[in-house]
Amino acid sequence: MSGWVVVAGLGPGHQAMITPEVSAALAGATDVVGYIPYVRRIAPRKGLVRHESDNRVELDRARHALDMALAGRRVVLISSGDPGVFAMASALFEAVETGPLPWRDLDIRVLPGVTAMLAAAARAGAPLGHDFCAINLSDNLKPWQVIARRLRLAVEADFAMALYNPRSTSRPEGFGRALEILRETCEAKRIVIFARAVSTPDEALRVVTLAEARPEMADMRTVVLIGSSATRVIPRKGAPFVYTPRSVRP
Amino acid sequence: MSGWVVVAGLGPGHQAMITPEVSAALAGATDVVGYIPYVRRIAPRKGLVRHESDNRVELDRARHALDMALAGRRVVLISSGDPGVFAMASALFEAVETGPLPWRDLDIRVLPGVTAMLAAAARAGAPLGHDFCAINLSDNLKPWQVIARRLRLAVEADFAMALYNPRSTSRPEGFGRALEILRETCEAKRIVIFARAVSTPDEALRVVTLAEARPEMADMRTVVLIGSSATRVIPRKGAPFVYTPRSVRP
Numbered sequence: 001m002s003g004w005v006v007v008a009g010l011g012p013g014h015q016a017m018i019t020p021e022v023s024a025a026l027a028g029a030t031d032v033v034g035y036i037p038y039v040r041r042i043a044p045r046k047g048l049v050r051h052e053s054d055n056r057v058e059l060d061r062a063r064h065a066l067d068m069a070l071a072g073r074r075v076v077l078i079s080s081g082d083p084g085v086f087a088m089a090s091a092l093f094e095a096v097e098t099g100p101l102p103w104r105d106l107d108i109r110v111l112p113g114v115t116a117m118l119a120a121a122a123r124a125g126a127p128l129g130h131d132f133c134a135i136n137l138s139d140n141l142k143p144w145q146v147i148a149r150r151l152r153l154a155v156e157a158d159f160a161m162a163l164y165n166p167r168s169t170s171r172p173e174g175f176g177r178a179l180e181i182l183r184e185t186c187e188a189k190r191i192v193i194f195a196r197a198v199s200t201p202d203e204a205l206r207v208v209t210l211a212e213a214r215p216e217m218a219d220m221r222t223v224v225l226i227g228s229s230a231t232r233v234i235p236r237k238g239a240p241f242v243y244t245p246r247s248v249r250p
Numbered sequence: 251m252s253g254w255v256v257v258a259g260l261g262p263g264h265q266a267m268i269t270p271e272v273s274a275a276l277a278g279a280t281d282v283v284g285y286i287p288y289v290r291r292i293a294p295r296k297g298l299v300r301h302e303s304d305n306r307v308e309l310d311r312a313r314h315a316l317d318m319a320l321a322g323r324r325v326v327l328i329s330s331g332d333p334g335v336f337a338m339a340s341a342l343f344e345a346v347e348t349g350p351l352p353w354r355d356l357d358i359r360v361l362p363g364v365t366a367m368l369a370a371a372a373r374a375g376a377p378l379g380h381d382f383c384a385i386n387l388s389d390n391l392k393p394w395q396v397i398a399r400r401l402r403l404a405v406e407a408d409f410a411m412a413l414y415n416p417r418s419t420s421r422p423e424g425f426g427r428a429l430e431i432l433r434e435t436c437e438a439k440r441i442v443i444f445a446r447a448v449s450t451p452d453e454a455l456r457v458v459t460l461a462e463a464r465p466e467m468a469d470m471r472t473v474v475l476i477g478s479s480a481t482r483v484i485p486r487k488g489a490p491f492v493y494t495p496r497s498v499r500p
Contacts, residue, residue, distance in 0.1 A: 016271035082368050083372070084377075085368070086496075089493070090493050093375050094495055096484060097493075105488075125360065129340025130386070131385045141497040153404075154403075156403055157400045159400070243343035243344070244340060248391065248393065
């Protein structure tokens, strides 16, 4: 039997947000490879080998998956969210491009999923309801200057924004700097949404203004959404609805 | 029994990309409301009223859903893709904000889904694997100048891009103008992906350079992905893989 690699997104956390397509791939796999907490979301079963891998070794993990597929195994490489958004799909193709030629002709498929910003936006209302951008704030793989420049241009374009990986223990200062750039360029009432661990038991959602936003409101399980200048808050008895209108007036 | 409105995304087309959470909401609904072709994707069953609505009447459709929920019905308002990305969620909250006060305290939930750009990106590889933006090219609801400005700033920020609604019969010329702006500002070898009706029987994927891209390659069922300056193509026997690396070199 010939092997394959499927790169699959498990969504933001809740089982009910995993697509049936991804569940079917997992049911047909001989091996599942991924970062430890994601692999532990997959129930053990006979005939399935679960390979837990450390954080920050994405290329090794991808090569391991490709090696196994070449040997005839049916491998699901898992990410949280959508594998194509700041997750494993890009690492897999980097491994393919720089690896042995036979890897290129493997059966490799990417299965999309619900990425963190879409789950976060849904909880708040529709803050990404108009043009928006997604920026990874981690400066592990790019210089801070690139991040700063992109933030400024995104404000100039008046995009709503989703900021991934705002804060980790190894780089706690980046998100504070991002907030400073936003404060220099946006009005104080700009809406900021801190969405933590959406769809898990640890879910917490907080809607504040840019003036109220503090770096400590984000951790590594948070995605931060920044409204555009048009984003609106609808007050009500419970948590307010936040949305960005579909129209831009001339 | 008290009514509710769930705004749900049906994903790009294939049933296997509908999340179990959305399927469960549909199973518990008394009414489903949406644009005709989406409503027809929902199987008829006893106890479910399907309300088909024309294109471009999003606010009327949202008000109809809210009215029914206030009367105690359990209503699913459906979109394709993710409801928060150029779809029904923003229209619903616009209706809530401008409508009668009791609508604000209804049980309203948005359930995320797989939006077109993520399904398209997955088919091509990982072209949105680094910072990216999503721009709606429809100028029904915003002036063309805003679109043009955002395209130029997105190129300056070196975002990969997903362009929604590139072309319709009522405004065939917008996408041609967008390509002109991209040709003025990007290198001729910039990667352009035309992803049509991904996950449906009509699926077609085309990877070309900006120099080769033509307005007629897109229609209203196409999402167009533009690579960043770093996006790479991996040649192989079948369709090439396209990915944007996770790293930006200083």
